[in-house]
Amino acid sequence: MKVEILHFSAQGIHVQITSLVHQYSFTATFIYGFNTITARRALWEDLRKWGTESPWLLLGDFNYILSQDDKHNGEPVSNYEISDFRECCSDLGIADLNSMGCHFTWTNGTVWTKIDRVIVNTHWSTLQQIDHVHFGTLGAFLDHSPTTIQLGF
Structure with a gap:
């Protein structure tokens, strides 16, 4: 594998x-989103600048949810809390890759949310490969779900 940092x-x-063996190529973005809505806005702008017309995999801790279904317990989710991420996903044509395992990927012991994601763009399907994403069970010493991605080229 050859990995080249673009930005x-x-x-x-x-x-x-x-x-180098199978002659395929894709773009990947590894994300750790800041903890506040305003600080994360720079991430959404970066993603818009980095958007690509080739297969694109985005993964990591976005520190953001997309809908009320991505949160269990705690205060209800407001449109203000989810609009920036949703607009970015819509602008870039990106969506969650099908996954198995736990839906909620983070907890503080009371509130459970899906803030860790594996997302792809519409060009991902051109790779014509089988992929599996699994979000594991949160453990006693983990507040995030361990995630594995298997790409079958």
């Missing part, structure tokens, strides 16, 4: 991944 910011690393 980076405080909230993401954007790379090109190429298999």
Whole structure:
């Protein structure tokens, strides 16, 4: 595998991944979103700048939910809380990759949310490969769900 850094910011690393054996290539962005709505806005702008017309995999801790279904317990989710991320996903044509395992990927012991995601763009399907995403069970010493991605080229 060849990994080339294309861009980076405080909230993401954007790379090109190429298999030297199987001759496929895709872009991947590894994300750790800041903890506040206003601080995360720079991430959404970065993603819009980094958007690509090639297969794109985005993964990590977005620290953001997309809908009320992504939260259990706590205060109800407001449109203000979810609109920035939803607009970014719509603008870029990105959506969650099908996954198995736990839906909620983070907890503080009382509130459960899906803030860790594996997202792809519409060009991902051109790779014509089988992929599996699994979000594992939160453990006694983990507040995030361990995630595995298996790409079957």
